[in-house]
Amino acid sequence: MSKRQLAMVMDLNKCLGCHTCTVACKQLWTRDEGMEYMWWNTVNTMPGRGAPRDWEQMGGGFTPDGQARPGRLPKRAEFGEAWKFDHEGSYYGGQGDDSHLKIKDGSPDWGPNWDEDEGAGEYPNSFHFYLPRICNHCTHPACVEACPRGAVEKREEDGIVTVNEDRCRGYRFCQSACPYKKMYFNHQKKVAQKCIFCFPRIEQGVAPACARQCPGRVRFVGYRDDEAAPIYKLVDKWQVALPLHPEYGTEPNVFYVPPVLPASYGPDGDIDESKPRIPDEYLVSLFGPKVLDALATIKAEREKKRATGESELMDLLIAYEWKNMFGGFDRSPETVSVIRWRK
Amino acid sequence: MKAGYVPGVPLQGLLDAQADIWRQASSQVIELMGAPSGLQPTSAVRAQFPDGAIGAVKQVSVAVLHNGGELAFRLAWRDATADTGADGQDDVGFPDAAAVLFATRSNAPLMTMGAPGLPVSAWYWRADENGRGRQVTAEGLGTTQTVHGDQVHARGVYADGGWAVVIARSLRAQSAGAVAQLEMGAAASFSVAVWEGSHGERAGVKSFALGPLGGWHELVVDRKA
Numbered sequence: 001m002s003k004r005q006l007a008m009v010m011d012l013n014k015c016l017g018c019h020t021c022t023v024a025c026k027q028l029w030t031r032d033e034g035m036e037y038m039w040w041n042t043v044n045t046m047p048g049r050g051a052p053r054d055w056e057q058m059g060g061g062f063t064p065d066g067q068a069r070p071g072r073l074p075k076r077a078e079f080g081e082a083w084k085f086d087h088e089g090s091y092y093g094g095q096g097d098d099s100h101l102k103i104k105d106g107s108p109d110w111g112p113n114w115d116e117d118e119g120a121g122e123y124p125n126s127f128h129f130y131l132p133r134i135c136n137h138c139t140h141p142a143c144v145e146a147c148p149r150g151a152v153e154k155r156e157e158d159g160i161v162t163v164n165e166d167r168c169r170g171y172r173f174c175q176s177a178c179p180y181k182k183m184y185f186n187h188q189k190k191v192a193q194k195c196i197f198c199f200p201r202i203e204q205g206v207a208p209a210c211a212r213q214c215p216g217r218v219r220f221v222g223y224r225d226d227e228a229a230p231i232y233k234l235v236d237k238w239q240v241a242l243p244l245h246p247e248y249g250t251e252p253n254v255f256y257v258p259p260v261l262p263a264s265y266g267p268d269g270d271i272d273e274s275k276p277r278i279p280d281e282y283l284v285s286l287f288g289p290k291v292l293d294a295l296a297t298i299k300a301e302r303e304k305k306r307a308t309g310e311s312e313l314m315d316l317l318i319a320y321e322w323k324n325m326f327g328g329f330d331r332s333p334e335t336v337s338v339i340r341w342r343k
Numbered sequence: 344m345k346a347g348y349v350p351g352v353p354l355q356g357l358l359d360a361q362a363d364i365w366r367q368a369s370s371q372v373i374e375l376m377g378a379p380s381g382l383q384p385t386s387a388v389r390a391q392f393p394d395g396a397i398g399a400v401k402q403v404s405v406a407v408l409h410n411g412g413e414l415a416f417r418l419a420w421r422d423a424t425a426d427t428g429a430d431g432q433d434d435v436g437f438p439d440a441a442a443v444l445f446a447t448r449s450n451a452p453l454m455t456m457g458a459p460g461l462p463v464s465a466w467y468w469r470a471d472e473n474g475r476g477r478q479v480t481a482e483g484l485g486t487t488q489t490v491h492g493d494q495v496h497a498r499g500v501y502a503d504g505g506w507a508v509v510i511a512r513s514l515r516a517q518s519a520g521a522v523a524q525l526e527m528g529a530a531a532s533f534s535v536a537v538w539e540g541s542h543g544e545r546a547g548v549k550s551f552a553l554g555p556l557g558g559w560h561e562l563v564v565d566r567k568a
Contacts, residue, residue: 148385
């Protein structure tokens with residue numbers, strides 16, 4: 001057990017699916033060889049099959065009695081290969097306008113955001129929302145427990161889960177064990193790699209890039225036990241932020257404020273407030289039964305804010321002042337030098 | 344078993360698993376067993392590989408030669424698939440691999456890959472790095488460390504539905520690590536292991552030889568040709 005635990009809360013009501021988080025992460029951490037297909041941060045449309053494709057059916061994590069649940073390895077194609085384009089042929093191949101820039105080596109059939117905006121439901125009650133995902137830096141990390149060499153480590157000081165690449169032998173038990181499939185394998189270096197919660201930034205007081213760059217102010221960052229900061233207030237005090245798939249048994253430290261969409265239309269075209277557009281059972285399948293209380297709290301506090309202008313919870317979620325979202329990790333990245341892997 | 348003395352045969356000659364010297368060498372078939380599931384260090388490995396699921400390769404033919412300077416093991420076994428990790432192969436596959444393990448202190452336990460203060464050392468080959476070897480030491484499960492990996496030479500040939508792999512090193516090695524030190528006329532304790540890549544075997548999930556001497560087999564390095 002780590003002495004302290006860093007955590008993140010993502011408000012799914014504010015995510016607009018712009019992928020700025022994903023690109024911020026990619027630019028900073030996964031540009032090296034062997035990392036082409038890696039997106040430590042992904043944003044997927046829900047309901048959807050996700051990335052890697054159908055990851056929720058790949059197993060891993062723990063059974064209710066705490067035993068390791070077997071999982072399987074995701075293939076690169078299930079994450080989505082990095083596409084290669086025929087730049088040479090298009091620009092210099094002498095084909096003129098007859099040629100266009102197209103993907104080389106066959107047509108891909110999946111990628112990290114393949115089923116964007118498909119969602120579910122029938123018009124006019126169709127629905128979707130965006131689900132950004134990073135490593136959950138779990139309190140009970142299946143990856144750490146799976147490694148026969150102790151090469152996956154949970155940092156004592158802040159609970160960030162990292163891979164010690166010097167100890168890693170590429171056995172990939174961590175990748176099967178992670179039920180969120182947020183462990184990646186570098187086929188060039190033959191080691192596991194993953195989201196590091198931007199620890200080189202954290203150590204200098206800078207929030208992770210995915211949070212800091214988010215234009216929607218979706219992400220809150222901070223220590224789990226900092227009662228003065230938003231994480232504690234959203235997770236413990238208001239209990240409106242919940243882990244994804246708590247039944248996997250790993251105790252994630254990334255929490256989600258569940259989405260509240262407008263109510264459904266009835267057959268007569270009137271709004272039917274009794275029927276939520278996202279079926280409750282779907283949200284329960286993602287966030288567990290506690291999501292119903294969380295939704296009720298959010299709706300009540302929205303109403304209160306509307307009626308009186310006062311709600312601590314709504315003010316927190318609106319995040320009027322961005323600095324208040326980061327539990328003190330609000331130093332500008334421009335003022336620090338951050339390690340970046342280079343070719 | 345004996346390591347036959349073939350003076351004058353260079354290292355490159357020893358590394359050719361199909362060379363005549365190996366046809367003439369006496370070989371011994373050694374039975375292999377799957378590493379016990381209960382000895383795997385983590386519950387995730389045990390859950391994925393319960394008893395009976397480990398140990399795809401059941402026997403290996405072993406011959407050993409030395410030229411006075413270098414000693415080479417030739418391991419040959421049947422394998423329906425050459426899992427080399429080459430492009431186009433399944434990217435969730437694992438390479439075939441083989442190793443020779445030595446007790447580098449007497450009484451070093453085989454089943455647990457050594458123990459604190461009782462190291463073992465392996466010479467290792469894997470099909471996706473064919474042509475080079477690795478040398479590791481260990482003092483217990485999950486503790487292997489690469490030590491002067493380039494001292495070990497290893498080359499495999501896949502033909503006629505099986506692998507023939509030669510793993511070689513100088514009899515003595517300059518290393519501060521607890522690597523094997525062999526000498527002519529002396530005996531050493533060894534074991535062999537094979538990993539079947541197409542069965543997902545890697546790490547402690549492997550077939551290994553359990554010999555008569557506290558788990559070890561004995562190797563005597565011939566002094567005379």
